[in-house]
Amino acid sequence: MAIKELWLNLPVKDINKSKTFFTQLGFSFNTQYGNSDHSACLLIGQKNVVIMLFEESSFKSFSNHEIADTSHGNEVLLSIDAESRQEVDEFAKKVIAANGIIYNGPGEKDGWTYGLGFIDLDGHRWSMVFMDFGKMQKP
Numbered sequence: 001m002a003i004k005e006l007w008l009n010l011p012v013k014d015i016n017k018s019k020t021f022f023t024q025l026g027f028s029f030n031t032q033y034g035n036s037d038h039s040a041c042l043l044i045g046q047k048n049v050v051i052m053l054f055e056e057s058s059f060k061s062f063s064n065h066e067i068a069d070t071s072h073g074n075e076v077l078l079s080i081d082a083e084s085r086q087e088v089d090e091f092a093k094k095v096i097a098a099n100g101i102i103y104n105g106p107g108e109k110d111g112w113t114y115g116l117g118f119i120d121l122d123g124h125r126w127s128m129v130f131m132d133f134g135k136m137q138k139p
Helices: 015-024 056-063 085-097
Strands: 007-012 039-044 049-055 077-081 101-109 113-119 125-131
Touching (some): 007 015, 015 039, 049 056, 085 125
Parallel strands (some): 007 049, 077 125
Antiparallel strands (some): 039 049, 101 113, 113 125
16 A cells, blocks of 8 residues: 555535645645635645645544534644744744634743744644754753
8 A cells, every 4th residue: 555645634614714724824726636616735844734624514424423613612723833933932822813822921931942823723632843953952
């Protein structure tokens, strides 16, 4: 077996609002693949990791399972890399402007990481972290 790619699937309540939210954060979409009135192909990072956004009814139709209630817990924490502390701070401003919620930070942790935690429009938790490996304690 040769696995070619991995992509994540997330349920969203309103695909258009989600597309606007992630566009305001600076992300892009693959407009030739995975886009419909009920889905969008979100691209993350230099390697263009795919996160498929599906409206809840579509998501349920292929998962054959209920969607987690993100107000009571989460199944995954999606983390993205930052180039600098300044990038984290600027990203936090974008999250707030796009009506996301900051639940942690921006701030330093363990002396070598600087990041923030945020919640998208559908309650999915994300983090953005800058890691200064030069300050990481050696074992």
